[in-house]
Amino acid sequence: MKRIGLYGCGHLNKIVVSCYKKGLLEGYEIVGCYSKTKENREAMALSLGIKPCDSYEEMLERNLDFVVEATNPAATKLILERTIEKGINVVLLSIGALSDETYYEMIKNKCIASNAKIYLASGAISGFEVLMTARLMGLTSASLTNTKGARALAKTSLYDPKMEKEDMTAFKGSAYEAIKNLPTGINVGVATALATRGVHNTSITIQTKPDFIGDSQCIDIECGDEIKAHLDVYSKSSDIAGYSVVALLKNLNCPIVF
Numbered sequence: 001m002k003r004i005g006l007y008g009c010g011h012l013n014k015i016v017v018s019c020y021k022k023g024l025l026e027g028y029e030i031v032g033c034y035s036k037t038k039e040n041r042e043a044m045a046l047s048l049g050i051k052p053c054d055s056y057e058e059m060l061e062r063n064l065d066f067v068v069e070a071t072n073p074a075a076t077k078l079i080l081e082r083t084i085e086k087g088i089n090v091v092l093l094s095i096g097a098l099s100d101e102t103y104y105e106m107i108k109n110k111c112i113a114s115n116a117k118i119y120l121a122s123g124a125i126s127g128f129e130v131l132m133t134a135r136l137m138g139l140t141s142a143s144l145t146n147t148k149g150a151r152a153l154a155k156t157s158l159y160d161p162k163m164e165k166e167d168m169t170a171f172k173g174s175a176y177e178a179i180k181n182l183p184t185g186i187n188v189g190v191a192t193a194l195a196t197r198g199v200h201n202t203s204i205t206i207q208t209k210p211d212f213i214g215d216s217q218c219i220d221i222e223c224g225d226e227i228k229a230h231l232d233v234y235s236k237s238s239d240i241a242g243y244s245v246v247a248l249l250k251n252l253n254c255p256i257v258f
Helices: 012-020 039-048 054-061 073-085 099-116 128-137 173-180 187-195 239-252
Strands: 001-006 026-033 068-070 089-092 118-120 143-147 169-175 205-211 215-225 227-235
Touching: 012 026, 012 039, 026 039, 026 054, 026 089, 039 187, 054 073, 054 239, 068 073, 068 239, 073 089, 073 099, 073 118, 073 215, 089 239, 128 187, 128 227, 143 187, 169 173, 173 187, 173 205, 187 215
Parallel strands: 001 026, 001 068, 068 089, 089 118, 143 205
Antiparallel strands: 143 215, 169 205, 215 227
């Protein structure tokens, strides 16, 4: 059995726990969970029938094979290096943590040295295989257009009261600039960039519609005249991100791998 620790005890890792209880993670055992919020980590531990972890370090000492991260880029940076140094693999949802190229290279080298891997969960986008294949063939352009409701940006620097009444373009720039402006809301843009042309050469557009519910992610790539692809995914809630973790783990443990 491969042993899993959950970092973050909120909605997304609750989905992982729910799937685990339904028997959808055959070959895995969840042996630890940690959140800064004591009530959350104790409630999740109780639901799993395991002893709570009072610190992240305590969770790491439970002979883990994987840590499933479901927090935010800033919280991820607090634990990623020391997790990798222990040879523990990480399933990452807060992909924005890897937007800084210097940090990305440092973490990559740590992975090589410790024989650990970071697995990027697809979250609310699709087609990683297509994106990476196209990159090998010589991508000439890569972009992502994200559509949100105005309220999704209400507490961010991108918010404009006009968004409540009319369609607007809230942001247009590189993936690197996007994650700086919206640290927790555009992980998909960084994921797209890492799979294609990098954070400085992948274009991100964030659009808002007054009453739009959920998120729409449209990825467009071109390899000259050879390949043109348009990948369009709408998700009403963030649930798809939690389920993408379960799908990734199942695939890693499957004798026939997609």
